[in-house]
Amino acid sequence: MKNEINIIIITPELSKEGGGGIAIYTQILAKELSLDFEVERVVTLKERAVVNRVRVLFLSIVKVFYLLNRKKRKIAHIHTAHDSSFFRKSIFVRLCKIFKTPVILHLHSPSFALSFKKKSEKQQENIRKVFKLADKVIVLSKREKEWYLDNIEKRPPLVVYNGMNDLISSSDKVSERRNTVLFLGQLGHRKGTYDLIKAFKKVLENYSDAKLTLAGDGEVDECQKLVKSLQMDNSVEFLGWIGLEKKRELLNSSKIFVLPSHQEAFPLTILEAMSTRLPIISTFVGGIPEAIENNISGLLINAGDIEALSRNILKLLNNTLLCDKIGEFARERYLTHFKLTQTTENIKKIYTELL
Known part of the structure; x- marks a missing residue:
């Protein structure tokens, strides 16, 4: 029997084949979680063209607003990278907090530290504020956790390694x-x-x-x-x-x-x-x-x-x-x-x- 909690997974979706790492990961994660929860996967980015980006972002905000208004208990699981991805996801973090919905901010970025270093002090502080709004922060490695503690806040993020389906098809050596x-x-x-x-x-x-x-x-x-x-x-x-x-x-x-x-x-x-x-x-x-x-x-x-x-x-x-x-x-x-x-x-x- 499914748990009545509604999990709102907020994620990008790039390329005609279904995307890069975050998109692939959230697709398989949503499928696995749907065995136990009611899962809504909200896509915030589909195409690289600016006009389409704005349209998809607007529609995703409308959808999340609708989901947050439902009476069911809910958790927002927001998957982000750096730069424009983080800016888009910060909108959803703030929206969820208005509705007092618990937020998990899940960081997937090979370049977040480098991007953060290039920001002005004011931009860095705004990034810190977004992370601090999240109820839980997930990073992908112990190395990333150490960077987070040194640069973002002293509240330790949770390390959750990525996982993937088994693709073995034979026992051949x-x-x-x-x-x-x-x-x-x-x-x-x-x-x-x-x-x-x-x-x-x-x-x-x-x-x-x-x-x-x-x-x-x-x-x-x-x-x-x-x-x-x-x-x-x-x-x-x-x-x-x-x-x-x-x-x-x-x-x-x-x-x-x-x-x-x-x-x-x-x-x-x-x-x-x-x-x-x-x-x-x-x-x-x-x-x-x-x-x-x-x-x-x-x-x-x-x-x-x-x-x-x-x-x-x-x-x-x-x-x-x-x-x-x-x-x-x-x-x-x-x-x-x-x-x-x-x-x-x-x-x-x-x-x-x-x-």
Whole structure:
């Protein structure tokens, strides 16, 4: 039997395929929570065009106003990034407080600290005021919690790691997969895509049959130009944004997953790769070191270290037993800490505390 509490999830929704990390996360979270609660997912941003942004924001304010007027007990779970996203969500925080509705402000941003640092003192203080209005603040990593305590307020935020559905489709060993290096995410500097393409040139000198698969939108044209200039057209595949089933297929057929990001919060693709026993190479940024134990459940390098990136890709391609070992540890760590049901249970406990 469902709880009579109404959960209002306020979130962006970008791209024709359903969005970036926050949108994907809130979609699966809302589905899981709907088993126990009445969930309303309110989208505050759908398109990048300014006219459409204003229209969607206005309609979302109207919808939230209507939901807040209902007699049912309710909690507003507001998911935000930085800059314009935070400004939009601050409107909903204040609106909810007018109606005395408990507010959870859930921070998902790889760049919040950098954005905050660039603000004027007055802007920083306004940001602090919004956070202080929230009944609970959720961050994605212990590192982010430390930053919050140093820069926002002394009331500790709650650390709730992201969780994802299990995407494993077979018990095949990684050693039996093709020599394919997989990247999932928005192509560009922030995710380290250019570093990966350059590092892969060195990989091809040793493994001419290796393939690099890049799945995601973003700076596709620029990445294709770099691939062409390095004469790797036949070894690099651009798939664009892909759906869940294609993602599952790639994760279960590739040899290595690489996410050499320069900025991250707590990337969902890392968790998806862990769930499929895929050995991961990533960087010491954001919450990644809290997801991956270096040299145990994955290999971590400094962001921008192209030589280390190519060296670690070759290390895994050269050692199938190491691939299997790291993949098994990654799978075990996913099952222990990062299943979606675990994240959902943690969030349910927070809801209970607010009532």
